[in-house]
Amino acid sequence: MQNATYRLAIMWEMSTAEMRPKRGRRRDPDAQGAILQATRDLLLEVGYPKLSIESVARRAGVGKSTIYRWWPTRGALVLEATSSNLEIGVIPDTGDTSQDLAIAVRQLVDTFSDRLASTVIFAVIAHLEDDPRMAAAFRDAWVYPWRASARAAIERGMQRGDLPPDLDVDLCLDVLVGTVFQRTLVQARPDTEGLAAALTAMIAGSR
Amino acid sequence: MQNATYRLAIMWEMSTAEMRPKRGRRRDPDAQGAILQATRDLLLEVGYPKLSIESVARRAGVGKSTIYRWWPTRGALVLEATSSNLEIGVIPDTGDTSQDLAIAVRQLVDTFSDRLASTVIFAVIAHLEDDPRMAAAFRDAWVYPWRASARAAIERGMQRGDLPPDLDVDLCLDVLVGTVFQRTLVQARPDTEGLAAALTAMIAGSR
Amino acid sequence: MQNATYRLAIMWEMSTAEMRPKRGRRRDPDAQGAILQATRDLLLEVGYPKLSIESVARRAGVGKSTIYRWWPTRGALVLEATSSNLEIGVIPDTGDTSQDLAIAVRQLVDTFSDRLASTVIFAVIAHLEDDPRMAAAFRDAWVYPWRASARAAIERGMQRGDLPPDLDVDLCLDVLVGTVFQRTLVQARPDTEGLAAALTAMIAGSR
Amino acid sequence: MQNATYRLAIMWEMSTAEMRPKRGRRRDPDAQGAILQATRDLLLEVGYPKLSIESVARRAGVGKSTIYRWWPTRGALVLEATSSNLEIGVIPDTGDTSQDLAIAVRQLVDTFSDRLASTVIFAVIAHLEDDPRMAAAFRDAWVYPWRASARAAIERGMQRGDLPPDLDVDLCLDVLVGTVFQRTLVQARPDTEGLAAALTAMIAGSR
DNA sequence: ACTTAAGCGAGACGGTACGTCTCGTCTTAAC
């Protein structure tokens, strides 16, 4: 389940097929790595709002144009730099519905607690209105995968009879994500003890 | 009940009491109004990330220093400009718990659907990590008032026996806010039909 | 001879006649004194190019408008503040031409060596092209008086036969002022030993 | 002899030797030319005291940073823009002392009569106290060369016997420069007829 | 004593320019 991950880079790159056989100097993996690492470092040091392309270039020992060549916007760079922090595994079928849902909640908490991931999530929200591509990339990389796998877990629970058969699954997903987001990031309350159980109970009890 | 509102300006101003007998020219209300209106206009036109102090001054026909004199940061200006969009009334006691909660959800939806309010909320979230004052001002002006009044509504329902007596009220508030935020702003799904009822049922059914 | 001095203020004021019978509060001598003293202090501390009206008002504990009410420009203020440093006495008739001329040169050196006087002279020169009033005020207060009195000394020498009878007096004055200015202010050479004698000899020897 | 000129730019630049093999885009000569021309135009239109970097950038159609990149101060920019107006040729040996000195005086008059040169000279004097670098640059570019060449002319005259052998040459130079400066710039008297002859006579007659 | 007209401090106002920073583009020499 760990390898069911998604790459953000795809969103912003070419069709990735015809760029294989090329002449001249190839894309320098060292430069790319240095850029992404510098981006991560600076995200942790100064945060997304104060992260400038120039500072990344300076830190990475790289020309600005190299960054602009490969990433169209600051958001794209940040998303790719933090993509491994946004990898999300498939929720396993443990046979126990409440345990499955606890794993789902745990995944949310883990991601939202990760410094880099939370930084990029804030950035995505900040640009929800003026840069839909960033949100779309984040959705494809993290939101949809998690929702698909959490939806499967809930539907397993419904089939088992642990959850009401007429459950509004989409609403349940929103409740889970929304509540954990609210607690972890907005309220910055790290005490999530019993959160999974409480939410599971709430979902199970609704009719 | 509609007049139980809160003013954001207070957050950034002096104690407003001892500044009565002052010498020198007074603050020009026309200039203030023009600045706040220009801020609102530009927020709707270009959004918060692209709102510059210079553009506000230009639009308002005002010197930059007049803006810097009264608002310490862009965030403070935006918050005050949108303060009336963030007013929130007390939830009335209708005698019907589910109706009370529906009003609570309606308030959330209304605020989150307001273009200016949503813009400022995104801005607040964007600066959660690097400008705690903005978040604090928003909390005092909107979050706390709503939570206090929604908490009262839930506790009324518990006393009436419409809601379980051992309910985790804070969690319920997070579920309500989080879910509506998720639906309305993140998913941008305006179809909130039945949302109030579904959430009420979910809360009522949890044990 | 010490009282043959000139007031710069006159240049910038009204005809000084009809302003006699006036009602209301009179010009506050304390404020005037504080302003002029602050101007002198700041001239010595930061120099003319960096002297701002605001800093003078701040230093003098005075409103800006009080300054603008009485002095039309920065130059006018500076000139009046330093007027006592620009007082120039009449050259006495010692009976000895070379001694008279030595006194004339000494007066030039003394004025040019005075920190405040030199500051204001630089300011006058800086504005020669764009503020002729400043130059005119300086001319009336210092240049003309000195030239008149030095001209008299030279003409005494011509009558005595110590100087050639066909001397170009104006040129001599320019030579004296120009050379001392060059030495003292431009070259900043304080060693003016023998300067008076050398210049006197040069004038006397020309035919 | 006309090509024995001096460049002001050198004062503010690197040692100009090791900067040959450099990577990256080169200094754009068009931009430099536009900046220097705009500086000259504005010097003539509004004068040095009112010349702002922003107005130069605007006029030249250039970003401010391009100006700040190459000139550390307004003074440096002005000096380089007017450097060709400050070029000074070596005084030729005509064999006739009074003619040599007449040429020396003519050079002074010519430079002081040049609108751009006089503007920059006033600026240099205005900043004598607070920006010694500007004065130093002007000295190296114009003062020292002229003095060296005028000193040679005077010494030729002394060897020929046209001038007294015990002449104080430095004083003579100060007399020449100071007097012409006084006449031309301070008194703004353009009638310099006979000035050269009179000054030569005065120098020759001193003992 | 009462009125009335300045002068005063304070300080807000619309502006301009400062010098710095970053943007995204473009150009160059090196590898």
Place this chain on the structure above:
DNA sequence: GTTAAGACGAGACGTACCGTCTCGCTTAAGT
């Protein structure tokens, strides 16, 4: 033919002053 370097036009940042304009208080002449 990509890279690091870095110049370029553009324009916002937050600060400092400009000169003008209210304010409410103080001062003094003329009633």
